[in-house]
Amino acid sequence: MAAKEEWSISDFEIGKFIGEGKFGKVYLAREKQSGYVVALKVIFKAKLEKYRSHAHLRREIEIQHGLNHPNVLRLFAWFHDETRVFLVLEYAARGELYKLLKSLHHFSEKRAATYVSSLAGALAYCHEKHVIHRDIKPENLLLDIEGRLKIADFGWAVQSNAKRHTMCGTIDYLAPEMVEKKEHDHAVDNWTLGILCYEFLYGVPPFEAEDEYGTFRRIMKVDLKFPSSPAVSVEAKDLICKLLVKDSSKRLSLQKILKHPWIVTHADPSGSCCD
Numbered sequence: 001m002a003a004k005e006e007w008s009i010s011d012f013e014i015g016k017f018i019g020e021g022k023f024g025k026v027y028l029a030r031e032k033q034s035g036y037v038v039a040l041k042v043i044f045k046a047k048l049e050k051y052r053s054h055a056h057l058r059r060e061i062e063i064q065h066g067l068n069h070p071n072v073l074r075l076f077a078w079f080h081d082e083t084r085v086f087l088v089l090e091y092a093a094r095g096e097l098y099k100l101l102k103s104l105h106h107f108s109e110k111r112a113a114t115y116v117s118s119l120a121g122a123l124a125y126c127h128e129k130h131v132i133h134r135d136i137k138p139e140n141l142l143l144d145i146e147g148r149l150k151i152a153d154f155g156w157a158v159q160s161n162a163k164r165h166t167m168c169g170t171i172d173y174l175a176p177e178m179v180e181k182k183e184h185d186h187a188v189d190n191w192t193l194g195i196l197c198y199e200f201l202y203g204v205p206p207f208e209a210e211d212e213y214g215t216f217r218r219i220m221k222v223d224l225k226f227p228s229s230p231a232v233s234v235e236a237k238d239l240i241c242k243l244l245v246k247d248s249s250k251r252l253s254l255q256k257i258l259k260h261p262w263i264v265t266h267a268d269p270s271g272s273c274c275d
């Protein structure tokens with residue numbers, strides 16, 4: 001999409017409603033001049049005021065606008081009027097990965113390895129730019145028209161060279177040092193990659209429990225169990241065990257994930273697997 005000093009809503013034709021998050025609705029839209037199809041997220045300023053989230057959104061825009069990677073949803077531009085903030089985003093035509101996971105119950109090893117490889121590549125890029133996402137979960141993962149994974153919603157991302165303290169993320173995906181409100185760094189995303197790899201292969205996150213405190217306890221104990229069904233390769237379990245490590249300094253690095261035998265054997269190099 002061409003760069004422009006100042007966009008406005010009159011530059012776009014609004015299409016179908018795509019979905020709704022905490023701060024706003026997402027629509028399909030077309031930029032009139034170029035015909036370029038985008039996703040337009042509309043956020044009401046009143047809601048930002050209610051949740052005191054102006055600074056949060058500003059940081060998210062600064063972070064996501066500065067990222068340019070094939071597995072990170074592009075934020076092309078943003079603008080506002082009296083009552084709304086508009087985000088002009090890359091459109092992911094195949095929608096939310098978690099809906100695909102729910103419909104398939106669990107992914108094949110090829111599909112799971114391809115998504116884990118895409119995530120590791122995207123996170124390595126983000127960490128090189130000192131960005132920690134901190135909220136990677138299936139709801140924030142989208143699929144484009146070729147089935148390539150795109151990380152969206154950097155709402156909890158931070159620019160960080162130093163250690164962080166802020167509590168964020170939903171309990172199932174939190175690393176131990178986050179649930180203990182200890183200092184944490186980019187290695188929290190490596191832990192979450194282990195959670196996601198497990199959930200892609202088994203259909204449920206590894207530390208699910210009756211209630212949040214039960215999950216909290218299981219995370220703190222790293223109470224990791226592998227069900228007998230569905231059948232999962234030893235190599236996949238090996239990668240998960242090397243990521244779900246309580247000592248964050250001992251978690252497999254993103255570079256080593258990309259070279260892990262399970263990833264090398266199963267991941268589709270194009271990133272758009274299985275169809």
Ligand SMILES: COCCOc1ccc2cc1OCC(=O)N(C)CCCNCc1c[nH]c3ncnc(c13)N2
Nearest residue numbers: 018019020021026039090091092093095096152153
């Ligand atoms: C402050 O906001 C920062 C940006 O957050 C988002 C950017 C793009 C998003 C979703 C974002 O936040 C989460 C959210 O609104 N939902 C969970 C509801 C809508 C789900 N979209 C589904 C979807 C399907 N094809 C898409 N192509 C591009 N973007 C999409 C979608 N959604």
